Amino acid sequence: MSQTFQNIKGTFDILPDPYTDDGGTRIAPSAEWRYVEATVRDVMARYNFDEIRTPILEPTALVARGVGEATDIVQKEMFAFERSDTQYVLRPEITAPVVRSYLQHHLDQRGGVQKLFYIGPCFRAEQPQKGRYRQFHQFGVEVLGTDDARADAETVAVMMAIYDELGIKDTRLRMNTLGTPDRREEYVHALREYLEPYADELSETSRRRLKRNPLRVLDTKLDHEQAILQDAPQLIDYVSDESRAHYDRVQRFLADLGVSYVEDPHLVRGLDYYTETTFELESPDLGAQSALAGGGRYDRLAEVLGSEEPVPAIGFAAGMERLFLALDAAEAERPGLPAPDVFIAALGEEAEQWVFRTTQELRAAGLHVALDLKGRSLKAQMREANRQEADYTLIIGGNELEAEEATVKEMESGEQEDVPFAELSTVLLDKCRTEHE
Ligand code: AMP
Secondary structure: OOOOOOOOOOOOOOOOOOEEOOOOOEEOOHHHHHHHHHHHHHHHHHOOOEEOOOOOEEEHHHHHHHHOOOOHHHHHOOOEEEEOOEEEEEOOOOHHHHHHHHHHOOHHHHOOOEEEEEEEEEEOOOOOEOOEOOEEEEEEEEEEOOOOHHHHHHHHHHHHHHHHHOOOOOOEEEEEEOOOHHHHHHHHHHHHHHHHHHHHHOOHHHHHHHHHOHHHHHHOOOHHHHHHHOOOOOHHHOOOHHHHHHHHHHHHHHHHOOOOOEEOOOOOOOOOOOEEEEEEEEOHHHOOOOEEEEEEEOOOHHHHOOOOOOOOEEEEEEEHHHHHHHHHHHOOOOOOOOOOOEEEEEOOHHHHHHHHHHHHHHHHOOOOEEEOOOOOOHHHHHHHHHHOOOOEEEEEOHHHHHHOEEEEEEOOOOOEEEEEHHHHHHHHHHHHHHHHO
16 A cells, blocks of 8 residues: 655645645745745845854754753753764754854854854744744844843844845834843842732642742733732842943934834743843734744853853844744735746657757756656647746747747737747847846
8 A cells, every 4th residue: 555645743845836734824935935035144144144054953962051951942842862872952943053153163263243143944842833833944143242232232123124124014022121140030039929929819830930930920921910910020120230221222222223112021031041131023913923033132151051251142033934924914025936937848859859958058048948848739838838927938840940940929918029049048038137127
């Protein structure tokens, strides 16, 4: 019995044409992925970021330490395995790998601040749903080697510029400062004292968080818990004067750049190596998975990963799949599927040979040329030319070979022009260049 296969749950194929997956989500075609990736690269270049590419496979211990033992990712979402005594993990995010690479290759010795960007797949064993996959794609930046507030503002600015460039305007940027770990500890203490009398009113999740990591109670989406939190102590009242001054500078630079945001005192991250500025970009169009991107300072991470010196740094990470959902919601302009400049149909064996050879010449000249590879009838070939939406078609048969001249037909207008074989590539290039302008 023959058996075919399906892709793994929580992963998806990117095809030449768009399609709708089982959950009703439109999966963009490869041309749109290329367009979005090219836009990301273009904006990154304008903001003077260099690309870094790290392996998909990383040591499990790097992720355990870099992402944090206590996180959901490390506790239950890693695709990790052992082989010949080596522990591998499919990277669930790209910040820890970039910091590993920075330390390993002494990138600080390149001089100045390292401004790095990445694009690539990540893996988390989460419950798949709309906007949540097991293999998904992130792009992001890491700015390493500076604690200057301008680095924070520039990180936020480059992120916003990408969505802006793609026509995604309906977003909400939330910002907060986490201060330094010592002050945060005092705050956590105060928050716990405030929340404990309400413990019976909290959900089971929040009660558990109250015990293990009270900061995460602030993440709650439940109305009655948010009401309880209304009068809770605020982190901003606990941060040091230096942290406050840093945050004020970040805000001034963002104002200079015209970036708008709302301050959200409940936006927090649980791990100690996160410091100072933190932010999240949301889209109202994404439903439950509303986060398009998130980021912040992580001035202590390099030390957690073994560096003797602190490496102050800030970055953001954004999800591609959610960006596509936002693109759809915004009905933002995207390039169409790439269509051939020319389709050359052949009639008869001699013509097939000529077409095969000429196709090669035209392609070498820079044209996007399609031809039949199945020996189909002329009618079927023309149907194919239409399906592929070729701009021009040529039909080559015995008469054309004899006259050494082809009729070039513009498909949209139906206009025809006889062109000598010797001038074919020049004329076609000329026509197609005008077409693309
Ligand atoms: P994080 O590394 O968890 O801060 O995630 C950064 C961004 O990646 C999020 O804002 C999402 O846009 C995206 N993301 C995270 N996890 C997933 C997932 N499982 N599927 C799709 N996108 C994700």
